[in-house]
Amino acid sequence: MVAQSGVVPASHSIACVVAIAVGGDHCIWKISPGESAQSWIDCTSVAVACVISAWSARNGQSWAHRLLKLQVCDQDSNLTISGLRMGVREIAHLTDFASLFIGFLWPLWDGRGQTFADKIMGTTVTRKQ
Structure with a gap:
């Protein structure tokens, strides 16, 4: 669940990443149109944060x-x-x-x-x- 500030709680982020890695039910591609989009939003938030972090962290510096x-x-x-x-x-x-x-x-x-x-x-x- 995304907190009011728009930040994904760390525990949910890790669960989402693990679910994506093992092909669990919370993966972006397994959400049907009738289900809540919250998991999709959470997983997308984690993916975007990882990409931005990896892209911006160079030479031991964020x-x-x-x-x-x-x-x-x-x-x-x-x-x-x-x-x-x-x-x-x-x-x-x-x-x-x-x-x-x-x-x-x-x-x-x-x-x-x-x-x-x-x-x-x-x-x-x-x-x-």
């Missing part, structure tokens, strides 16, 4: 990272990560949400300044030089 002059780097090699790894990192941010947002506050007392998603993905956020 548009927001570019604005703030930050970049996401591998914690071991300190090289910027790919757009695909940025996308997987975004999905890993679900752990930050699932922990009642503690994952987003974790960098305040973590030695490396990493969220739970950064720990999972082995990344750090640094100032771009």
